[in-house]
Amino acid sequence: MVRDASGKVSATPGALTLLAEIIADHGPVLFHQSGGCCDGSSPMCYPRGDFLIGEHDVLLGTIGEDTPVYIGAAQFEVWKHTDLTIDVVPGRGGMFSLDNGRERRFLTRSTLCEVPPA
Template sequence: MLECVLATDAALELIEQLKVKHGPLMFHQSGGCCDGSSPMCYPDGDLIIGDQDVLLGRIGDVPFYMHKNQYDYWKHTQLIIDVVDGRGGMFSLEGVEGKRFLTRSRAFTTEENEKIKQVFEA
């Protein structure tokens, strides 16, 4: 199955560390206001998910959401969540670890785009 969101080994390792400290987690791809356009990691349930949020998939068994309006811009890409040194979003859990999650991406092929349409636009 084609995945809309993946995570690097480094990101998966940090997710596991954060689970130990904080319990169940959730991700939401920030829309660009206060924290830029970053993947934000929260304790599960700390951010209220609405009707306009799209579940893109799971990374490290953690749900990853994006607002529908932003998804319309990103729907042609596969998100690859990575981690780098430095402080990221001030509300995201990894900041105190001296790390930040970072979204990388790659464009889907024509065939992959057709498969994605079947899943998200059905």
């Protein structure tokens, strides 16, 4: 079962514009926050049916009209005290991400939230 941490993610207007372009070309998509060594701040954008969500993934929430954003449980434990914002910057997206080749790519920015006392 996927854990739900809804409300931990938002998107900038620029990211929503790029997202709308990608959805127009590919249909419904989802994001999975990369945990790789090179793309740690790159949310990967996939067609909804092409990426299997695992039982240890965490749903951070949705952006746009209904685009889900997931993160692996281990990475969520590290980032659970942050609010994440999907933004867009110049550059190339991840090799398998739908933003690749558009000369703009998604980037995750984080803001530290108040950490409750132990």
